[in-house]
Amino acid sequence: MNKIMSGNEAIAYGAYLAGIKVGAGYPGTPSTEVMESFSRYPGVYAEWSPNEKVALEVAIGAAYAGGRALATMKHVGLNVAADPLFTVSYTGIKGALVxxxxxxxxxxxxQNEQDNRHYAKAAKIAMLEPADSEEAKQFVKIAVEISETFDTPVILRSTTxxxxxxxxxxxxDEPAAVEIEPAAYERNAPKYVMVPAHARQRHPVVEERLKKLAEYAETTPVNYIEPxxxxxxxxxxxxxxxxxxxxxxxxxFLKLGMAYPMPEKLIRDLAGRVKQVVVVEELDPFIEEHVRLLGIPVKGKDVFPNIGEFSQGRVRRCAAAAGLIPGKIGAQPVQSxxxxxxxxxxxxxxxxxxIFYALQRLRAAVFGDIGCYTLGAAPPLAAMHTCLCMGASIGNVHGADRVKVKDRTVAVIGDSTFFHSGITPLINLIANGGNSTVIVLDNRITAMTGHQPHPGTGRTLMGKKVPDISIEALARAVGFNKVDVISPYDFKNVLETIKDHFQSREPSLIVSQYPCVLNIRERKPSPVVDQDxxxxxxxxxxxxxxxxxxxxxxVTIDPALCTGCGFCASVCGRGAIKARTNEGGGEH
Amino acid sequence: MKGVANIKRKYDFLFTGVGGQGTILASDIVSEVGMRCGYDVKKSEVHGMSQRGGAVESHVRWGEKVYSPLIEEGEADFLLAFEMLEAARWTQFVSAGTVALVNRHRILPPTVYLGQAKYPEEKEIEDILTGAGSKVVWIEGTARAVELGNPALAGVVLLGTLSKYFDEPLDVWENSLMNLVPEKFRDLNIKAFHAGREFQG
Structure with missing residues (x-):
C-alpha cells in the first residue's frame, strides 16, 4: 500500500514505526506538522512545550530514562535549544534521541535562513538529511539505530x-506492541552529571564517537555512489x-544521506572516477569546505549561490553559466x-x-515580536518597528528605554511567544527597576502556525484539559502593580488604557484579550456604508x-470577506459605517 | 484505470490563488489522482506566513519518475488559477502548450482597495497569458460554486474542467475527491466537480 505524505507526516510516521514513544516540540514553520502527526499515532505521548529548549530537555529526560524520544523544531528553534544540545552530546543518552x-x-x-548543518559539526553529533518523504520515513528509523549504537543524539535535518x-x-507493518515493565532509573553520575570533572572525562568520549561515526558514514546505506x-x-x-x-x-553522483560527519573515502572514490567534482548544496558551502580540506578541487559556491533555496531551473541556469552543461548563458525566466x-x-x-491602529495613532515606537501580529508592521498600519527573535520585544524595549528616546515606547508580544520566552525578560523589567510598558496580544492559541495549544490554552496537544495560565496573574506575581486586561474591540478604552500606561512611571502590562478569528469563527453580519x-x-x-x-x-465592504467585527465602524468619525439592521438588507 | 503502460510523459500542474482559497486541497486531489493512475507523484505547497491572504502557489508533478517537487520554469502543462490576478503572476512557468484554466473571480489586493494600484482588466490578464504562449480558458468557478451554496467549491469546479483533458476514468477523479474531503461535504463536492465538466475546456 502506498500513501501520499508530506515530508513532515513521513517523519512522524517513521518515528512511530521506529518505536519512538515520547515527542516534544514547539510549533514553527516548516516543522509544525511533525509533532501534530506524531501525536495521532496510538501509544505515543506528544506535547507542545512552551519553547524548544524545554522540548529538547523533555525529550532528553525521556531518553535518559531509556525511552526513544523525538524533539521537533524549526531552524531558529534549535538556537533556543542549543544549550541542552551541546551538552547532551557529552552525556549521550540511555535510549534514543532524534x-x-x-x-x-x-x-x-x-526571520533568517541560517544553515543548521553547522550545529551537527559544532555539537559533534550525527546529522541525517533525507531527500523525499520515503527517505524521511526510513531515515528516522536509521537515526534511532545510530543514536542507540553510538550513544549520541542525532539531528534529522529537513528544509521547507x-x-x-x-x-x-x-x-x-505496524510496529509490534511491546509492554515494558518500568526499569529502575540508571544512576551514572560520571556520565550524566556534567560538572567540570565529569565533563572533562566525557569530551574524549565525544571525539572518539565522532571518529566512529565517520567510519560508519563510509558504509551506511544512506551514503552511496550512483555510477x-x-x-x-x-x-x-x-x-x-x-x-x-x-x-x-x-x-x-555521491548521494549523502548523512550530512555529518562526511565519508572521506567515498568522496575520494568519487573524485577518482570523474574529471570534475561539483557540490550542489543550498546555503553555506558545508560539504564543499569538507571536500576542499581533503585537497580535492571542487566547484560549489563559485557556481551556485549561497542565498535562497534552489530549484532545478536555478541549478540549471547556474550550471550553464559556469559551462558545466550546455545551455544559453544568462537566460532568465520571463517574469510577469x-x-x-x-x-x-x-x-x-x-x-x-x-491595538496596532491605536499604537499608530499614538505614534508609539513599537518593539515587536514573532507571530501573525508581526503583520502589524505592514502598511497601512505600519505600527511595529522591530522584530528580531522569539521574546525579544520586552528586552528590546527595556534597553531602548535606558537610552531614553523621544518617542513613547512599548513592547508588543503574542501570548504563545510570551510563554515561549517573554517571561524572563518580563521578570528582568522588575528585577532591574525598569519602567517599560508591555502589551500582550492574548488570543489563547498559537495562531500563526495553525492553532496549536500553549500554556494559556487550557488543553494539551493530546486533548487533555489542564489549567490555563493567566498572563495577568503571572505579571502580578512577579511584581507588576499596573496591569490592565482589555478587549481590543472596546476601542475608546484601548486608547485610554494605552495612554494611561504611557504616562505611568512604573513598569506596566496590558493584556488585550480576544480569540483568534480563524480559531473561533464568530461571524456577524457585515456593516453597511452610508455613502451620503x-x-x-x-x-x-x-x-x-x-x-x-x-x-x-x-468605500464599500465586501460581505463575503467581512466577519462583522465592527472595528471599522468604531473608527468612522462620521458614523457612516452602520451595523446591518436585518440580514441581507442594505446596500453593499 | 489505464495503468502504467499508458504513461506517455510527464504532466506538470501549477495551482495559484490567494491564501485560504483551497489551492492545497485541490492540488492534493490531483496528486491522489496521479498516484491512482500509476504515476510517480510529487507536490510542493506553501504554509505559514503566506497563508494570511497572500499569493500562494502549489506545484503537482506526474511522471514515470519525478525528482524535483517543483515545476521548472516554462514547463507547466496546466495552470489552475483560482483568482484572475494570480493567473497572471506566474507566467515564468507558462509556455506554448500550457493550458490555463482561470476562475473568473477577483480578490482585490491591498494596493488596489487602497486606491494605490489598478486591478488589471480581464483582457490584460488574458494578453499576459497568451503572450507567454498559453491557451486561456475562462471558467465561472466561483459563480457556479455560489449557486451550489459555497464559494469555497470554486477550485473543485476547476478540477472538473481539468478532468476533461484526461482519459483516466471519471471514477478515479471522483474517488480521489471523496477520499480527501470531509464526509458531510462529499455530495456537494461531487456536484461542483460535475459542474466543472460542463464547461468547454
Missing part, C-alpha cells in the same frame, strides 16, 4: 521544500539532490510584468488590528482590513 530540525532556505516564514512537499510513501559518466561527479544531499538529478541526469503585489496581512476581524454620510476621510482604509475597498465617492 532531533528534527527544519531549515527554511528562502525564508518562506522565518522537504517538509512541505508530498510524495508517495510505502506503508509498512555515471566520467565527466562530472555531483555530491548532493537533501532536496538539492533532486534538483541535481534533473539537471545532470547522466553524471556520477508589474502586477499589484499581494502580501500576507492581518485577517479580516483580527483582534490585533485595533461618508466624507472620504480614509480612516477606515487605514485600519488595513481587506473587505474595505475605496470606490468613487466612498
Amino acid at each position: 532531533i528534527v530540525d527544519a531549515d527554511d532556505p528562502s525564508l518562506h516564514s522565518s 521544500r522537504l517538509s512541505h512537499s508530498r510524495c508517495i510513501v510505502k506503508l509498512e 555515471g559518466s566520467g565527466d562530472l561527479g555531483i555530491i548532493a544531499s537533501g532536496v538539492s539532490y533532486q534538483y541535481a538529478k534533473e539537471v545532470f541526469p547522466g553524471a556520477t 510584468q508589474q502586477l499589484p503585489v499581494r502580501p500576507p496581512m492581518l485577517c479580516p476581524g483580527c483582534a490585533h488590528r485595533p 454620510a461618508c466624507n472620504e476621510c480614509g480612516n477606515c482604509l487605514r485600519i488595513g482590513c481587506s473587505p474595505m475597498a475605496k470606490v468613487d465617492g466612498g
Whole structure:
C-alpha cells in the first residue's frame, strides 16, 4: 500500500514505526506538522512545550530514562535549544534521541535562513538529511539505530521544500506492541552529571564517537555512489539532490544521506572516477569546505549561490553559466510584468488590528515580536518597528528605554511567544527597576502556525484539559502593580488604557484579550456604508482590513470577506459605517 | 484505470490563488489522482506566513519518475488559477502548450482597495497569458460554486474542467475527491466537480 505524505507526516510516521514513544516540540514553520502527526499515532505521548529548549530537555529526560524520544523544531528553534544540545552530546543518552530540525532556505516564514548543518559539526553529533518523504520515513528509523549504537543524539535535518512537499510513501507493518515493565532509573553520575570533572572525562568520549561515526558514514546505506559518466561527479544531499538529478541526469553522483560527519573515502572514490567534482548544496558551502580540506578541487559556491533555496531551473541556469552543461548563458525566466503585489496581512476581524491602529495613532515606537501580529508592521498600519527573535520585544524595549528616546515606547508580544520566552525578560523589567510598558496580544492559541495549544490554552496537544495560565496573574506575581486586561474591540478604552500606561512611571502590562478569528469563527453580519454620510476621510482604509475597498465617492465592504467585527465602524468619525439592521438588507 | 503502460510523459500542474482559497486541497486531489493512475507523484505547497491572504502557489508533478517537487520554469502543462490576478503572476512557468484554466473571480489586493494600484482588466490578464504562449480558458468557478451554496467549491469546479483533458476514468477523479474531503461535504463536492465538466475546456 502506498500513501501520499508530506515530508513532515513521513517523519512522524517513521518515528512511530521506529518505536519512538515520547515527542516534544514547539510549533514553527516548516516543522509544525511533525509533532501534530506524531501525536495521532496510538501509544505515543506528544506535547507542545512552551519553547524548544524545554522540548529538547523533555525529550532528553525521556531518553535518559531509556525511552526513544523525538524533539521537533524549526531552524531558529534549535538556537533556543542549543544549550541542552551541546551538552547532551557529552552525556549521550540511555535510549534514543532524534532531533528534527527544519531549515527554511528562502525564508518562506522565518526571520533568517541560517544553515543548521553547522550545529551537527559544532555539537559533534550525527546529522541525517533525507531527500523525499520515503527517505524521511526510513531515515528516522536509521537515526534511532545510530543514536542507540553510538550513544549520541542525532539531528534529522529537513528544509521547507522537504517538509512541505508530498510524495508517495510505502506503508509498512505496524510496529509490534511491546509492554515494558518500568526499569529502575540508571544512576551514572560520571556520565550524566556534567560538572567540570565529569565533563572533562566525557569530551574524549565525544571525539572518539565522532571518529566512529565517520567510519560508519563510509558504509551506511544512506551514503552511496550512483555510477555515471566520467565527466562530472555531483555530491548532493537533501532536496538539492533532486534538483541535481534533473539537471545532470547522466553524471556520477555521491548521494549523502548523512550530512555529518562526511565519508572521506567515498568522496575520494568519487573524485577518482570523474574529471570534475561539483557540490550542489543550498546555503553555506558545508560539504564543499569538507571536500576542499581533503585537497580535492571542487566547484560549489563559485557556481551556485549561497542565498535562497534552489530549484532545478536555478541549478540549471547556474550550471550553464559556469559551462558545466550546455545551455544559453544568462537566460532568465520571463517574469510577469508589474502586477499589484499581494502580501500576507492581518485577517479580516483580527483582534490585533485595533491595538496596532491605536499604537499608530499614538505614534508609539513599537518593539515587536514573532507571530501573525508581526503583520502589524505592514502598511497601512505600519505600527511595529522591530522584530528580531522569539521574546525579544520586552528586552528590546527595556534597553531602548535606558537610552531614553523621544518617542513613547512599548513592547508588543503574542501570548504563545510570551510563554515561549517573554517571561524572563518580563521578570528582568522588575528585577532591574525598569519602567517599560508591555502589551500582550492574548488570543489563547498559537495562531500563526495553525492553532496549536500553549500554556494559556487550557488543553494539551493530546486533548487533555489542564489549567490555563493567566498572563495577568503571572505579571502580578512577579511584581507588576499596573496591569490592565482589555478587549481590543472596546476601542475608546484601548486608547485610554494605552495612554494611561504611557504616562505611568512604573513598569506596566496590558493584556488585550480576544480569540483568534480563524480559531473561533464568530461571524456577524457585515456593516453597511452610508455613502451620503461618508466624507472620504480614509480612516477606515487605514485600519488595513481587506473587505474595505475605496470606490468613487466612498468605500464599500465586501460581505463575503467581512466577519462583522465592527472595528471599522468604531473608527468612522462620521458614523457612516452602520451595523446591518436585518440580514441581507442594505446596500453593499 | 489505464495503468502504467499508458504513461506517455510527464504532466506538470501549477495551482495559484490567494491564501485560504483551497489551492492545497485541490492540488492534493490531483496528486491522489496521479498516484491512482500509476504515476510517480510529487507536490510542493506553501504554509505559514503566506497563508494570511497572500499569493500562494502549489506545484503537482506526474511522471514515470519525478525528482524535483517543483515545476521548472516554462514547463507547466496546466495552470489552475483560482483568482484572475494570480493567473497572471506566474507566467515564468507558462509556455506554448500550457493550458490555463482561470476562475473568473477577483480578490482585490491591498494596493488596489487602497486606491494605490489598478486591478488589471480581464483582457490584460488574458494578453499576459497568451503572450507567454498559453491557451486561456475562462471558467465561472466561483459563480457556479455560489449557486451550489459555497464559494469555497470554486477550485473543485476547476478540477472538473481539468478532468476533461484526461482519459483516466471519471471514477478515479471522483474517488480521489471523496477520499480527501470531509464526509458531510462529499455530495456537494461531487456536484461542483460535475459542474466543472460542463464547461468547454
